[in-house]
Each structure stands twice: as C-alpha cells, then as structure tokens.
Amino acid sequence: MRGNAGDRAVPHAGAWQAAHTRSLAEPEGFWGEAAAAVDWHRPWARVLDDSHPPFYRWFAGAELNTCYNAVDRHVAAGRGEQPAIIHDSPVTGTLTTITYADLQRRTARFAGMLLELGVERGDRVVVYMPMVPEAAIAMLACARIGAVHSVVFGGFSARELATRIDDAKPKVVVAASCGIEPNRIVPYKPLLDDAIAQARHKPERCVIFQREQQPAALSPGRDLDWAEHMATATPAECVPVAATDPLYILYTSGTTGQPKGVVRDNGGHAVALTWSMRHVYDVEPGEVFWSASDVGWVVGHSYIVYAPLLYGCTTVFYEGKPVGTPDAGAFWRVIEQHKVSVLFTAPTALRAIKRDDPAAKHLARYDTSSLRALFLAGERCDPNTLDWAGEILDVPVVDHWWQTETGWAIAANCLGLEQLPIKSGSPTKPVPGYDVQVLGDDGLPVAAGGIGRIMIKLPLPPGCLPTLWGDDARFQASYLSAEPGYYLSGDAGYLDEDGYLFVMSRIDDIINVAGHRLSTGGMEAVLAGHPDVAECAVIGVADTLKGELPLGLVVLKSGVDRDGADISRELVAKVREEIGPVAAFKRVLVVPRLPKTRSGKILRGTMKHIADGTEYRPPATIDDPLILEEIQGALAAAGFGGSD
Numbered sequence: 001m002r003g004n005a006g007d008r009a010v011p012h013a014g015a016w017q018a019a020h021t022r023s024l025a026e027p028e029g030f031w032g033e034a035a036a037a038v039d040w041h042r043p044w045a046r047v048l049d050d051s052h053p054p055f056y057r058w059f060a061g062a063e064l065n066t067c068y069n070a071v072d073r074h075v076a077a078g079r080g081e082q083p084a085i086i087h088d089s090p091v092t093g094t095l096t097t098i099t100y101a102d103l104q105r106r107t108a109r110f111a112g113m114l115l116e117l118g119v120e121r122g123d124r125v126v127v128y129m130p131m132v133p134e135a136a137i138a139m140l141a142c143a144r145i146g147a148v149h150s151v152v153f154g155g156f157s158a159r160e161l162a163t164r165i166d167d168a169k170p171k172v173v174v175a176a177s178c179g180i181e182p183n184r185i186v187p188y189k190p191l192l193d194d195a196i197a198q199a200r201h202k203p204e205r206c207v208i209f210q211r212e213q214q215p216a217a218l219s220p221g222r223d224l225d226w227a228e229h230m231a232t233a234t235p236a237e238c239v240p241v242a243a244t245d246p247l248y249i250l251y252t253s254g255t256t257g258q259p260k261g262v263v264r265d266n267g268g269h270a271v272a273l274t275w276s277m278r279h280v281y282d283v284e285p286g287e288v289f290w291s292a293s294d295v296g297w298v299v300g301h302s303y304i305v306y307a308p309l310l311y312g313c314t315t316v317f318y319e320g321k322p323v324g325t326p327d328a329g330a331f332w333r334v335i336e337q338h339k340v341s342v343l344f345t346a347p348t349a350l351r352a353i354k355r356d357d358p359a360a361k362h363l364a365r366y367d368t369s370s371l372r373a374l375f376l377a378g379e380r381c382d383p384n385t386l387d388w389a390g391e392i393l394d395v396p397v398v399d400h401w402w403q404t405e406t407g408w409a410i411a412a413n414c415l416g417l418e419q420l421p422i423k424s425g426s427p428t429k430p431v432p433g434y435d436v437q438v439l440g441d442d443g444l445p446v447a448a449g450g451i452g453r454i455m456i457k458l459p460l461p462p463g464c465l466p467t468l469w470g471d472d473a474r475f476q477a478s479y480l481s482a483e484p485g486y487y488l489s490g491d492a493g494y495l496d497e498d499g500y501l502f503v504m505s506r507i508d509d510i511i512n513v514a515g516h517r518l519s520t521g522g523m524e525a526v527l528a529g530h531p532d533v534a535e536c537a538v539i540g541v542a543d544t545l546k547g548e549l550p551l552g553l554v555v556l557k558s559g560v561d562r563d564g565a566d567i568s569r570e571l572v573a574k575v576r577e578e579i580g581p582v583a584a585f586k587r588v589l590v591v592p593r594l595p596k597t598r599s600g601k602i603l604r605g606t607m608k609h610i611a612d613g614t615e616y617r618p619p620a621t622i623d624d625p626l627i628l629e630e631i632q633g634a635l636a637a638a639g640f641g642g643s644d
C-alpha cells in the first residue's frame with residue numbers, strides 16, 4: 001500500500017470543529033483515512049482494536065517499517081538528494097548536511113552492524129548520545145531491523161542511565177565518546193562505564209562514536225568503534241514489523257525514583273506524526289522543520305527525528321543553546337541560514353533570548369522571512385513571553401500542550417486545519433483524536449472556568465502510549481485508575497466558555513525545569529540518603545528563566561553539629577551525581593522543622609506559595625502554624641517570597 005502525502009484541504013473556517021467532531025464520532029474512519037499517508041506492507045484487520053479495554057491498539061494486524069517510511073520511500077520517490085538532516089553545531093563550529101540517500105546508506109549499514117552484533121527483532125538498544133546525526137542513524141537503524149531503541153538524555157547521571165539499562169535490558173548500547181556543552185566537554189564514555197558497572201544487567205556490546213573533541217578509550221572485548229565497523233558492515237534491508245510492535249521506549253519521570261518506560265508502537269505513531277505535520281504544523285514535504293530540543297526528550301524523538309523524516313521534510317539537528325553560542329541571535333541565524341519554515345522550541349529558550357536581548361536587536365541582523373510559525377511546548381508559556389515572541393517575529397506563536405506519554409500534541413492551534421484566535425496562556429483546543437475533559441474530584445465534568453483534573457476519554461488516539469515497558473499494571477495504576485474510561489494526564493486546569501484549554505499545574509510532584517521534566521520525589525530520595533538528613537522536602541520554585549527551579553529544605557538529624565553550608569554543598573553535589581546536571585539542583589536550606597498536617601503530610605504546596613510570594617491559605621489541618629512562620633522567615637532570609 002503506497003502512502004499519498006500529496007492531497008490536502010486548504011485550511012478553512014470550521015475545519016477544526018469538523019475534524020475534531022468526526023475524529024471522536026468515527027475514529028476508525030478518521031484514522032483509517034489518515035493512514036493512507038503511510039506505506040504499509042500489509043493492511044490492518046481493524047483500525048482500532050478495542051477488544052481488551054482499557055488497552056486499545058491501533059492498526060492491529062497491519063505491518064510496516066518505520067525506517068522505510070522515514071527514509072527509503074523518500075529516496076524511491078526522488079527525494080534522495082534532498083537534505084534529510086542538517087547538523088548545525090555552533091559548539092564544534094561545524095555544519096554537516098546528510099541527504100536522504102546518504103541517510104539511507106548510513107542507516108542500512110548501521111542496521112547491518114547491529115545484526116552482526118546479534119541484535120534481533122524485539123531486542124533493545126540503548127542510545128546515549130548528544131545532538132549528533134549518528135543518534136538518528138542509530139534510532140532509525142533499530143527501526144529498520146525491528147529492534148527497540150531507548151534513548152537516554154545526556155544530562156542524566158550514570159545512576160539514571162543504569163536504572164534505564166536495568167529496565168530495558170539492552171543487548172547493545174550505542175554511545176558517543178563525549179557531548180559538548182558551551183562551558184565544558186561532557187565525557188559520556190566514563191559515565192557509560194560507570195552506569196554499566198552499577199547496572200545488574202550487562203549489555204553484551206557498546207558501539208562508541210568517537211568525537212574528535214574527546215575520543216574515549218575502548219574496553220577490549222566489549223566496545224567497538226563506530227567508524228571502524230561501519231566501514232565493513234553489510235547494509236541491511238527494512239523488515240516488516242507489526243504495527244503494534246514497539247518502536248521505542250522513552251523513560252520519563254514518574255512520581256517515584258523509578259522512571260516510567262513509555263512505549264511507542266510503530267503503526268499508530270507513524271500515522272499520528274505524519275498527520276500532525278500537515279494538520280497541526282501546516283508544513284509541506286520538502287520544507288525545513290526545526291525543533292530546537294534534544295533527541296533525549298520526546299520532542300526530539302517526535303519532531304527532530306521521526307515526524308519531519310516520515311513526512312519528507314529536512315530536519316535541523318542544532319547542537320547549541322539559544323544564547324551564548326555565540327549570542328542571543330543564534331536562533332535567528334539558523335532560521336536564515338537554513339530557511340526554516342517552522343520552529344518548535346520551549347518557552348524557556350525564548351525567555352533566555354528575551355533576557356539577553358529584550359529589544360530583539362539581534363533579530364534585525366537576519367532575514368527570518370522563511371519562518372511561518374513558532375510552536376512552543378514543554379512547560380506552560382507565560383503570556384508575556386508568548387506576546388513578545390509574536391511581536392518580534394510577526395508570525396503565529398502557538399503554545400501547544402503534550403507529554404512524553406502522548407508523543408504528540410493533545411491541545412494546539414492546528415494551523416493546517418484553521419488558525420483559531422490565539423488566547424495567551426492557553427494551548428487552544430483539543431487536537432482531533434483527543435476527547436479532553438476537566439473532571440472534578442466527584443468524577444463529573446467541571447463547569448466552564450472551573451479547575452479540575454485534565455483527563456482524556458479513552459481510547460487515546462494513535463501515537464499515544466499503549467502501555468509502560470513490561471508493566472501493564474503500573475500503566476493501569478498510574479494513568480487509567482483515577483476514573484474508569486479516562487486517561488489521567490497529571491495536569492490540572494480548565495476549559496473556558498469557548499472550549500479553550502488552560503493547563504495550570506501538575507497534580508503530582510513533577511516539576512518542569514527549563515522544559516525538562518523532573519520528579520521532586522526522586523530528588524527527595526537522594527537528599528534523604530545523606531547520613532545527616534532526618535527529613536526533607538523539594539519544591540519547584542518559580543524562576544523567571546527556567547520556569548521552575550528545585551529548592552531543597554532539609555532538617556538535620558539531632559546531634560549533627562556540622563556547618564549547614566557544608567552539608568548543603570554536599571547535597572547539591574549528591575543530586576548532580578545521582579540524577580544529573582539537568583536537575584539544576586543548586587539550592588538547599590537547612591531548617592529546624594518542616595510544616596506538616598496533623599496526619600504528618602509535609603505542606604509542600606504551601607511552602608511553594610510562600611517561596612513564590614503567591615497567595616495562600618494554610619490548610620485547616622495544619623499541625624503547628626508556628627512552623628510555617630519559621631519557614632516563611634527562612635525563605636525570606638534566603639531571598640524567596642519577594643515581589644519580583
């Protein structure tokens with residue numbers, strides 16, 4: 001079956017409503033038609049297999065290959081000489097273009113190399129790499145042979161990598177020798193060695209991509225040099241896999257230290273992402289799509305690698321920061337140089353640019369006329385930043401809401417259907433396929449404007465997680481048990497009288513630091529492991545650049561008479577060591593006591609209000625109001641709770 005990415009309706013008034021209504025009323029018709037844009041080896045028996053609720057599977061019985069759809073078919077259709085990947089790396093001062101034909105050759109060879117290492121269909125491969133195209137080649141090569149990749153973000157510690165290795169049990173790990181941050185080289189290989197030493201599961205082989213900035217010593221018998229083995233590997237063809245087979249596992253913060261292995265399938269994923277390129281982002285095959293994120297995050301999986309390639313776009317791999325590489329004009333330079341049509345980034349990146357260049361003087365140096373829209377996600381976008389970006393760029397700025405679990409947008413202004421009026425602070429309306437409802441504690445829909453739990457009525461559309469890796473029970477307990485027939489997003493918010501969604505906060509202990517999702521519970525577990533700490537709390541405090549920053553509050557064990565500042569430094573180092581620099585955990589206050597309810601629950605939410613300087617009412621169940629006053633004093637003395 002051949003895909004037909006060519007036909008399209010021009011965006012028009014009423015198109016969002018019509019598409020959304022139909023997607024819920026006739027999901028099989030809606031997604032069955034969307035699936036025509038993908039090439040299949042074998043058609044499905046059913047578009048939606050709903051025979052085992054609350055587990056739903058899309059395109060059951062069908063077979064396809066995701067790598068074929070993302071690479072080979074474009075070469076066959078004449079896109080071989082089109083750039084597939086542009087690696088723009090200000091941190092190394094290099095610019096490399098890989099055409100679709102090159103990508104096919106390199107992916108086929110790497111897939112052949114994996115086969116030679118004994119990787120079989122269904123085996124896992126962990127990928128621990130920075131923003132280099134080899135990361136995409138490794139991912140696509142896994143897809144080519146039906147192996148399951150699990151990419152781990154480079155800013156995590158060896159311990160976090162070990163946890164993921166133990167859960168995914170990879171046969172092979174693919175890593176780079178180092179990553180490059182503006183202020184330092186991050187040696188990945190020692191982190192990998194440390195992770196393997198800590199992990200109970202030992203991968204058989206590690207393939208190391210040597211970067212000239214810091215090549216790594218290889219462990220004989222276990223490690224292989226990427227370049228050396230690529231030179232002799234036999235190219236491998238794409239193998240058909242079941243639409244319902246896993247394509248990848250991506251670990252994300254849960255409410256405990258044990259991350260959740262979000263599973264993505266092949267068929268629903270290819271259909272949903274291809275549909276989204278046209279209908280959400282309004283791009284055409286052949287255009288340049290730039291997602292300024294990292295392959296280690298879901299945004300990187302979906303919109304640096306898979307969606308742009310599935311759709312025949314050119315994707316930009318940007319190895320740099322929004323500021324400092326070299327300045328706050330970096331994003332505008334990339335847009336001009338590569339003629340980017342659509343940019344996707346996190347609000348924190350824009351806040352960084354705005355902080356360094358509030359009058360957008362750098363923008364005037366570049367021709368950004370190719371840009372048609374800017375999409376933002378990863379955290380709530382404050383209206384100031386959204387409005388500022390709209391004014392300076394003079395293109396629609398679309399805040400859209402999604403999660404690692406869904407893999408693509410739940411709510412957005414779908415520019416390819418119709419551009420709805422923008423309301424700052426809202427990611428607009430549910431995307432077709434998502435039946436978004438705001439439910440109160442009684443399980444009933446909350447009236448317009450009332451805050452409640454944001455839930456999605458099952459089935460989730462194609463592309464969303466079918467389960468957690470090896471743990472159907474945790475999948476059900478975490479997401480499906482709050483209200484029968486609904487998926488619990490973990491976010492709270494409201495729908496206004498026009499049906500616009502407002503996502504306001506998390507209902508669990510997850511915080512968003514510079515668009516990175518982190519668990520305060522995980523950080524608390526690290527603090528609690530320090531021999532001098534009796535009890536502790538970590539809260540996410542509002543930050544003008546990163547959205548939120550973690551702040552630790554610790555009570556020392558009685559009899560500990562060491563300097564609190566020394567202990568704080570040790571705790572900061574411990575979180576960096578055990579979770580990673582990405583946690584941006586830099587501040588700890590030693591306090592005499594923590595405020596609690598009479599039943600012993602620490603009042604984290606109340607402390608957050610105090611630290612943010614926002615209004616709060618202490619709960620009626622508070623145990624000792626004096627402790628709250630003490631905390632207020634400690635936070636004020638540390639510079640929190642002010643009006644700025």
Ligand code: COA
Pocket residue numbers: 130153154155156179181186292293294297299321322323345346348349352377378513514515516545546581582583584
């Ligand atoms: N490998 C190793 N370390 C990494 C890393 C990686 N891939 N990515 C980040 N880190 C480190 C950084 O070096 C930094 O370490 P430091 O404490 O020694 O300085 C720490 O993790 C925090 O990094 P980051 O969040 O990038 O903060 P920053 O202060 O260096 O930069 C911003 C701030 C706003 C410029 C930056 O966070 C940014 O560009 N954010 C956009 C985020 C994004 O795209 N999110 C994806 C969701 S769409």
Ligand code: AMP
Pocket residue numbers: 252298376377378379380381399400401402403404405427489490491503504505506512515516517
């Ligand atoms: P992640 O799984 O890392 O993509 O993080 C998902 C979480 O980030 C969501 O559950 C929200 O809490 C938050 N988030 C992502 N995008 C938005 C957005 N546009 N508005 C508000 N919150 C967002």
